[in-house]
Amino acid sequence: MDMAVLAGIGALGLVAPWAAPSIVTQLAFLWLMILFAVTWDVNGGQMGYNSFGNVFFFGIGVYICALIQRDSGLSYYPALFVGTALGALGAAIAALALGPAILGIRGHYFAIATLGLSIVAADVASAWEYIGAASGLTLPLFPGAIGNRNRFFYYLLFALAAITFLAARALYRTRLGLAMNAIRDNEDKAEAMGVHTTRTKVFAWCVSAFFLGAAGGPVGNLVGFVDPRDLAFAGATFGVWMVLMAVLGGKGTLWGPVIGAVIFHVTQELFWTYLLGWQRVAMGLLIVVIVVFFPTGVVGWLLRLRGPRKRRRSTTVATSAP
Amino acid sequence: MIAAVQSRSESASPSAAGGEPLLAVRSVSKHFGGIVANRDVSLDAPAGRITGLIGPNGSGKTTLFNSIAGQHPIDAGSIRFEGREISRLRSPKIARLGIIRTFQQTHVYRAMSCVANMQISTPQEEETLARALRKPSAAVTERADALLDFVGLRSKRLLPAGELSFGQQKLLEFAMSLMSSPRLLLLDEPTAGINPVLINGLVDRLKRANAELGITLLVIEHNMRVIMNLASHIYCLAHGELLAQGTPDDIRRDPRVVDAYLGGR
Numbered sequence: 001m002d003m004a005v006l007a008g009i010g011a012l013g014l015v016a017p018w019a020a021p022s023i024v025t026q027l028a029f030l031w032l033m034i035l036f037a038v039t040w041d042v043n044g045g046q047m048g049y050n051s052f053g054n055v056f057f058f059g060i061g062v063y064i065c066a067l068i069q070r071d072s073g074l075s076y077y078p079a080l081f082v083g084t085a086l087g088a089l090g091a092a093i094a095a096l097a098l099g100p101a102i103l104g105i106r107g108h109y110f111a112i113a114t115l116g117l118s119i120v121a122a123d124v125a126s127a128w129e130y131i132g133a134a135s136g137l138t139l140p141l142f143p144g145a146i147g148n149r150n151r152f153f154y155y156l157l158f159a160l161a162a163i164t165f166l167a168a169r170a171l172y173r174t175r176l177g178l179a180m181n182a183i184r185d186n187e188d189k190a191e192a193m194g195v196h197t198t199r200t201k202v203f204a205w206c207v208s209a210f211f212l213g214a215a216g217g218p219v220g221n222l223v224g225f226v227d228p229r230d231l232a233f234a235g236a237t238f239g240v241w242m243v244l245m246a247v248l249g250g251k252g253t254l255w256g257p258v259i260g261a262v263i264f265h266v267t268q269e270l271f272w273t274y275l276l277g278w279q280r281v282a283m284g285l286l287i288v289v290i291v292v293f294f295p296t297g298v299v300g301w302l303l304r305l306r307g308p309r310k311r312r313r314s315t316t317v318a319t320s321a322p
Numbered sequence: 323m324i325a326a327v328q329s330r331s332e333s334a335s336p337s338a339a340g341g342e343p344l345l346a347v348r349s350v351s352k353h354f355g356g357i358v359a360n361r362d363v364s365l366d367a368p369a370g371r372i373t374g375l376i377g378p379n380g381s382g383k384t385t386l387f388n389s390i391a392g393q394h395p396i397d398a399g400s401i402r403f404e405g406r407e408i409s410r411l412r413s414p415k416i417a418r419l420g421i422i423r424t425f426q427q428t429h430v431y432r433a434m435s436c437v438a439n440m441q442i443s444t445p446q447e448e449e450t451l452a453r454a455l456r457k458p459s460a461a462v463t464e465r466a467d468a469l470l471d472f473v474g475l476r477s478k479r480l481l482p483a484g485e486l487s488f489g490q491q492k493l494l495e496f497a498m499s500l501m502s503s504p505r506l507l508l509l510d511e512p513t514a515g516i517n518p519v520l521i522n523g524l525v526d527r528l529k530r531a532n533a534e535l536g537i538t539l540l541v542i543e544h545n546m547r548v549i550m551n552l553a554s555h556i557y558c559l560a561h562g563e564l565l566a567q568g569t570p571d572d573i574r575r576d577p578r579v580v581d582a583y584l585g586g587r
Contacts, residue, residue, distance in 0.1 A: 194502065
């Protein structure tokens with residue numbers, strides 16, 4: 001069942017740019033939103049560490065890739081791929097360096113600390129001449145046709161989102177996934193049982209950061225221009241949306257963030273098209289309705305509808321089924 | 323810190339210091355602001371035995387447990403486990419050495435199934451990152467089920483732990499402790515809040531864990547019938563200080579203990 005759903009979504013992802021060529025860019029951003037929500041949920045949903053600054057890692061990826069493309073002297077495709085890989089690594093290294101200190105802070109204080117991280121990053125990027133400061137960076141022109149350009153980045157983001165989802169899915173089935181859930185449910189108990197809490201938290205944050213960093217390069221290139229506040233460290237949009245989408249779909253579930261991202265992105269696009277001028281008001285109202293009436297998200301609500309017996313089954317680890 | 327680093331290499335040798343009890347608490351003091359929670363407390367938990375710790379409410383029993391388990395630093399004194407000083411180690415490290423404590427209020431992973439609670443409670447000393455990135459093994463799941471069976475929760479294995487009753491959560495927490503194969507188990511009021519009918523069964527299981535699995539127990543308990551039946555040696559705290567110690571019979575006859583409980587001073 002699970003595999004059939006994955007295969008169906010995969011097939012849909014492959015044909016979508018040919019079936020709906022006029023909205024390829026929006027569809028590329030849909031995969032980005034899924035990647036955002038899934039990576040956020042690795043910490044926020046599965047581990048209980050609600051980060052408001054994960055956009056920090058995305059921004060690092062954006063800048064590292066853009067700088068490699070500007071300064072490495074490589075031709076277009078090698079520069080893009082090297083830049084994307086180094087962006088992912090750079091973001092993961094940042095998480096590894098900052099994690100032990102920041103992940104030692106719990107609850108709301110952690111959320112505020114991470115929020116501060118993304119704000120500081122945006123300020124630094126806006127002032128640092130070497131990386132273009134507030135006037136940003138322009139990325140090199142795509143060497144092929146304009147139609148191919150958007151399709152190329154669509155497939156790149158589709159592949160990244162798919163890999164991210166499968167990696168998260170695999171992670172949740174491991175003992176480390178159990179340790180993450182244990183930290184979410186009761187970190188004091190996990191410590192008293194000897195769970196390597198710091199290592200687990202830092203590793204999970206690095207996983208988030210790695211995939212967010214990887215997404216940075218392709219997105220910067222798809223947009224064509226890196227603005228420190230509106231794209232790379234866009235805390236008020238991307239940074240908040242990550243949290244919203246995961247909560248909306250159902251945090252702490254495998255599919256919740258995916259569903260939340262789809263609902264969020266589609267409604268946002270529809271509001272932009274049909275309610276122009278009021279789109280933010282409509283979005284705000286939608287969020288209020290979701291939070292009030294579906295506090296456990298769409299997936300949490302569906303699981304409750306399915307009844308307690310099946311819910312019990314779904315909360316167990318795959319290998320423990322009799 | 324230095325003591326912690328140096329002694330790490332010794333941990334392989336069983337019973338480093340000959341003749342010393344498994345756990346040796348010496349002259350431990352702990353205060354919170356102006357409140358003295360423990361003053362100059364010493365006690366032993368000899369290997370393979372069940373040791374009791376009693377005292378009126380507020381006498382500092384749980385504070386002593388927290389000190390042993392590394393929940394907070396102590397002000398003075400020493401705590402040695404298998405001959406190595408552990409009073410400066412953090413709680414996860416102490417747990418990995420083999421000291422597991424349970425809590426007065428239950429601490430289980432509420433959203434996780436009972437069997438997942440057990441699967442993550444394996445000994446963590448050898449748990450490297452590479453190992454953590456594997457699925458729980460069939461052997462672990464089998465042992466988890468056997469221990470759930472031992473505490474009578476086998477039929478609840480797929481239920482989220484948060485949906486168990488308070489008493490069942492205590493039993494699950496006990497099973498989780500056994501899952502981690504501790505050398506020393508610190509039990510904070512294991513029978514509090516448990517249906518009186520089930521208490522005998524629990525006492526029986528505690529004794530079996532001690533006799534069959536060789537786990538040393540240090541037990542805080544308010545139920546006198548339980549602790550007298552369980553422990554071979556009992557320490558009594560009052561106002562943060564050690565008031566009396568001895569066999570259950572000594573304690574039962576000690577007038578100071580009776581006074582401490584009934585308020586005479």
